[in-house]
Amino acid sequence: MATKAKSGVNNESGSFREGANTDSSTGSPTLAGAASLSLTNNRTYSLDDLDTVATVGTGTFGRVFLVKDKKTRGYFALKAMKIPDVIRLKQEQHVHNEKAVLTEVNHPFLIRLFWTHHDELFLYMLMDYVPGGELFSYLRNRGRFNNATGLFYSAEIVCAIEYLHSKEIVYRDLKPENILLDSEGHIKLTDFGFAKKLVDRTWTLCGTPEYLAPEVIQSKGHGRAVDWWALGVLIFEMLAGYPPFFDDNPFGIYQKILAGKLDFPRHLDFYVKDLIKKFLVIDRARRLGNMKNGAEDVKKHRWFKSIDWDIVPQRKLKPPIVPKVSHEGDTSNFDAYPEEEWKKDTPVPPKDLEIFKNF
CATH class of the missing domain: 1.10.510.10 (Transferase(Phosphotransferase) domain 1)
Incomplete structure (x- = not known):
């Protein structure tokens, strides 16, 4: 009976259904606007440090990409949200709420946010990549x-x-x-x-x-x-x-x-x-x-009554389903998404970018 017809009321912030900005020579998504950012480990990052592997989610105004860090070879999920669509759908506050909440939380059962960035077209959030799927x-x-x-x-x-x-x-x-x-x-x-x-x-x-x-x-x-x-x-x-x-x-x-x-x-x-x-x-x-x-x-x-609550957050309960994951960057547990070209958008004027200056 489970069907994926359920969609968010008012907002699908972060559940995605559109295309990616692609490099016409390779057909793979490109990450524009490589300003440097600092990650929690104090290393300076930029979007140039990340190779896009695949799209693992799409939605109303963006995509989630699996990306690979060129230096450490580690994997992350990069959420890219189109600023014009965020503004058009009046989702500015939800985006700021999401960043504020994720910046504050630290728990084994919650996704982690590592850094955020924006250029003239996209808001970016770099997070844990969780390979087991939904x-x-x-x-x-x-x-x-x-x-x-x-x-x-x-x-x-x-x-x-x-x-x-x-x-x-x-x-x-x-x-x-x-x-x-x-x-x-x-x-x-x-x-x-x-x-x-x-x-x-x-x-x-x-x-x-x-x-x-x-x-x-x-x-x-x-x-x-x-x-x-x-x-x-x-x-x-x-x-x-x-x-x-x-x-x-x-x-x-x-x-x-x-x-x-x-x-x-x-x-x-x-x-x-x-x-x-x-x-x-x-x-x-x-x-x-x-x-x-x-x-x-x-x-x-x-x-x-059978649950020992002290060991639950220590991840010591035995999971009933262990996903088939061949390596850290395995995408087989997510749906495949066509890497079609995103609609060419005009960069957002500076006055509109003001709302995201602290993002």
Whole structure:
């Protein structure tokens, strides 16, 4: 049942669907604008130091490339976003939020950002390359996961969400497409285009229709509780093979979410059904994870009784799926994308570049 029709509401910041700037002589993407930048290891970098290997993701206003460092021979993911499209789609703030959040976080289950840069046409973000591919692909191929497999991924995701919330960050885009597996089979959350540091509540309608919490749809203002709702949807989808609320159009999905009616497949474990019900509570004040004890309430739920929470962030749980990865730069776990030429865009005028001067 898993299909990749799900797209972000308002923004697909970082989930990509367009072409690349290509060198007509080789057909391979070129990285223009090689100003030097400094990486976390204090080495000075420039785009000239990176060879493009392949495209591993495309979306509304950019691409993700696998790149190879010419000096160290290491691999990275380079996200290149078209500035004219970012401006046209009014995504400037989301792009800045993504950088701000990724600059602040450091956790084994979250993608790392190494440096950012922009020229007259693109914004660049250099990040971890995670060769195992998307959890979505494994779910689509298997139809659904068994209870133990769902339990493993849920435990690692709980730790990632708990960490983000401890830093007052709401993730807002939990779904199988945004969970990558590393070469050993552990998760990395990626695509922080919707993530935001919260002072109080926020009112932006963003996310993926099937995963939106009721308070987002109703524009009541929302906070970290939306991530626990999304985890309930994700656990249901992992174990059932389809999300709990689905329809042919977003409005139909929203109506079902607000009605809150759950039909569980008969094979689901008793305790996981109880956990999902406690996440998919319309009243966020009563939603598991959003009460006084926060993530501790989630960890103490009976479905997780076999989990030793101390070893989860140490990556010591045994992954149920180990991706086939032949080497660090293996792209076989990602879809193949044509390296067609990107539309020739006019460089952005200096006044428009002002908004990105600190990027």
